Amino acid sequence: MVMRIGIMTYHFSDNYGALFQAYALREWFLAQGYDAQFVNYHPEHVEGGGNFELGNFFSKKNLKVLYLRFSKLKTKFFGNRQQKKNFEEFRSNYLGVNGAEYKDISDLESASLEFDLLVCGSDQIWNPSDQFGLDPVYFLNFEIKNKNVRRISYAPSFGRDEISAKYHNQLIKMIKKLDGVSARELSGVSIITNLADIEVSCVPDPTFLLNDYSKVMTPYPLKVGRYVFCYALRSRAVIGEATEMIADNLGASIYSPYNSHRRWREIGETVYPCPRQWLYLMENSDFVVTNSFHGTALSILLNKPFIVVGLREGKSSLNARALNLLEAVGLRSRFIDNSTQEIIDEILNSPIDWRMVNANICNLRMQGEAYLNDQLSKMKGDIDG
Template sequence: MKIGILTYHCTTNYGATLQAYALLTAIKLQGWKDVEIINYQPLAMLRVFFIRPVQPINKKLQINTQLFVNLRKCLNMRRFVLDNLRLSQKKYYTKASLKKHCQHYDVVICGSDQIWRIDPIEGFGSEFFLDFVYKKTARQKISYAASFGDTDTLKNHQESIINLLKSFDTILVRDANSVKIVQKECKLPAVKVVDPTFLINYDAITVLPKLKEKYLLLYNQKYFTNLEEDFIKSIAKNKNLVIVSVGQVNKIANVNIVEADPKKWLGYFKFSTYIVTNTYHGTIFSIIFKKQFTVVLNENKSNKIGDLLKDYNLEDRICATQLKTPNFEHIVDIDYNKVEEKLQLAVAHSKNYLFAALKNRENLGNISEGS
């Protein structure tokens, strides 16, 4: 049985890269060896990937002073993908090429991340709803942990998306907002599952950092405010930790590691003493490695991060940006025995749904071959 996964993989985002790696690995570990990432690189995504070193600063387009460091990051991320993700031999740059040449899979899975987000300018990418896959006798469409992101209503895309999702055999999404959209707006069954990064162990690819000091790790996409920076510095001072930033430069960090590949990125998470993040996957890997952490939560991330923290009774890890005087004194250490109990159940539940869908397709194929 040949399985293809369509998701975001050509990117400098650690979470997006690792969720693709995790889904591929989880399926292979279950015994399905003929599985690969469909090497879809739309031009819009490539522009983001290669132009990332040139960033808007203070609303003016300027060359980032970290230009060469960021270029090394791009190369390191790409090397990780080529070395650790099995990609389809053929590259696809357009929806038309997918439709013409990508018809040789028994099962196609649209993987995790915000692949169903409706961008206010670009609309939605119908290819991530697998519109290029022709449903024939031995063909199955599955979504695993797909997300609409901060899209809260389908509006004028509703009819199109309903028709696209009707052709799915199994719809698995990663957050309550996406469940609501599929069930209420599309009137279709959907099950909430964990992000694929929760499905596997990372010991085999994690690289030990060279740092000797104990450190507080920063992983952020949007920059911290002055108030948030003061809060972070107070935690580091109280716990006698140096501040390390991974993925981008933070002015309050003692050490900035911009060009780390995913293996080193995992190492910085695993061996940290404390983590502060404002990202979804930063929160996930804080939980995976059982770290004490704080999430600086802004409104546009409340759907996915807030939903994730609620699942494991970790809402108290949020440092709300609207607080005027956030402080670390109210932070109580996480009891990971309670978290692990819930997480293990959620992971088992998620694996059962995914692997049952794949086994169902495999059984159908065996029946067809024997008839």
């Protein structure tokens, strides 16, 4: 019988990086001959805010809930409907996600799910939110029909290099229930090992498990000419100026994908790609400028000249994710936190040694595969036993 694998991650997000890390993990399992599918868990608290806290309307939690609810309504009524449809089609056609959603633990447990292996990861599923905290479901802390199911994590991220002490006890309790534990960043490994006496593997983001993305790309109609692809999230600070300076130097246009959460001045010309076109735009650009983890990961995998612009002030803790990855492939110098002409000139005059980088990518891929194959072999042993 073919073993059934259930994957728990942020597969529902209208975010390019979230979709491609989900796609890559499932594709790897399918290539090994397993029946892999996503557990269609889509809790309201992740993007819709969830419930308000009673008694203190102006609490940090309530303000976050209010912001998320407003953003959801804004996107629903004023967002780009074609792009929304494109994300939904990608989930259906390339992630295999169809059917009803599960909104909470009771929905999951009443569904009588049948899997031999449950995998939680990747993305920031272990990053506690202001409005909800840690979600037990993303630690696979729920019951399914198969009482002997093996539960493991693959490359989940805390999103930062430390988490509040108020979550420590809950975190320890939930992680110790997993049969196999891994994290995406070394900082994540440190968080776990400092709190619990368990073995933790550091494995790469699922996008590194694949070495060819050509079959999932499709052209986006553009004007003829050179262009810089800017994938900016959360802020325009520094990245806007850096992109403009690089484009001026290269004599290139600037294209930036539409972002429904953008609250800053446009960087170049806004484009509206579906996920497959987003990857095509990156692949065919002359240069990529990003402040996104998956923008970084896919620039590396596609061997594109790129820089990563650090987030600032209250968002600076999120830089740990990209920095950890850049150090792992030997490209720490591609991270900048300022956009002076001297810094930009140095970047443009420093070609990347892709032979070295690709060797490091190969090593990362082997680490990820070794961890997954070890967990699969243990699952087979449990079944045979």
